[in-house]
Amino acid sequence: MKSHQLNPLDRCAVAIIELENDCASHVGSPSLCYRYDTPMKGGVPGFLTASFNTKAVKDGLGLRWSFMGPMETIDLNAPGGLRDYCGRYGPLYLDIARQATPRQWTDALIGKLEAERLVELPSHLRDARQAWRDQRLMQLVAHKRSASTEYAND
Template sequence: MNDGQQEDIQALTRGRPVAIVGAGLVGAGWAVVYARAGLQVQVFDANPEITARVLPLIQGQLEGLQRHGLLREAPADVLARIRTVGTLAEAVQGVAYVQESVLERIDVKRPLMLELDALLGPDVVVGSSTSGIPGSAFALGLSISPRVLIVHPVNPPYLVPVVELVPSPETAPATVAFADALMQAVGQTVVHVKKEVEGFVLNRLQAVLLREAWALVQEGVASCEDIDKTVRDGLGWRWSFMGPFETIDLNAPGGVADYAVRLGPLYQRVAASREHEAPWDAALIGEVESQRRLLLSEAELEARRAWRDERLMALAAARHGG
């Protein structure tokens, strides 16, 4: 990030820090995003055990970024801009922006919004990291409501840049404009979700793929590993650098309309053949769990997550020309 970008970020935040409320994996990832961009970050979690783990976790993430040439400063210099605090009031003191990353539950988010309503100054914006709960479910009817919106990342946000901005019916246009500018300034790719819908865009797309994947296992069509291969070594190759509409636009001689004429009926028949009302039942979950644990034991999950992040860093370095 060059000096001009640093100046833009400081101007946007008026030289004030940002707060992270909720210091789990997503909150820690957001702390890296903001500190890497030069911002001071104040981190709070109601669970002291999570708070105690967050700085060592972030240090490891920063060291990984440095190994892949994705950090322009020493990890210690970035980490020095992040501090943990003991209370919510201390976390939001003097900030320009709050990134809420607490549990994905309305009964947790709503009380937090009530607390923030009593603590925040009149110009502080709040972005919620919720994966699919609309802001209208927990952030309406408060003095801060015009300054609250969904700012949904992909985990880890310091490696996967897309972020969805979803205003509630009470979110002010200026709040969306500020969040857009802030996200772009810290290196994220902004997607504007124009109306509230559960799951937003990313998780609605993912939900359709996952529903079909589980159903194919349930029906004995293919194993978990072969379905993963289909995405990993098939669809994912193109999807790593282009989306579904561009993919089909290039997959027929006459472009997207030609593709729709040629293959639209097939996709319509596939969709009509599948009912999506049944939940993933215990037997199906047990079967998928059994197949996955044969490939990767529970004890190996943490190491595999670290492997995933290393692969993402290598991909990020390649995409940035590193």
């Protein structure tokens, strides 16, 4: 009896996303650009720092997005659903987008952010942290698989 062999991406539980058209800003890019660009702009001193950005994602939205995604998050974050959320916060997001100005990632800025990260994670510990990350991702995937039977639409 042959065992069923999965595609390596299936074994890793990586979703394959097919786009109708090729584009420079693929599915992940806009979100990543915003998340990375905020601290690269220097943020707002004492508020939008690299460590604040990390905490906001790691301990906030990232937790929700790991099992429900951004659209379901906003749909559930206002009493009237997605349309209600957009009515409440759409003008705020538009204002933020209008105020956004591109900023080159200079060596000085990269050095500042790198120094912040090295306080959090010295370079000699990076390999161990990468292994820890991979283990945590596998545990999260296992949890998501076991939890997916709780809600029929997962």
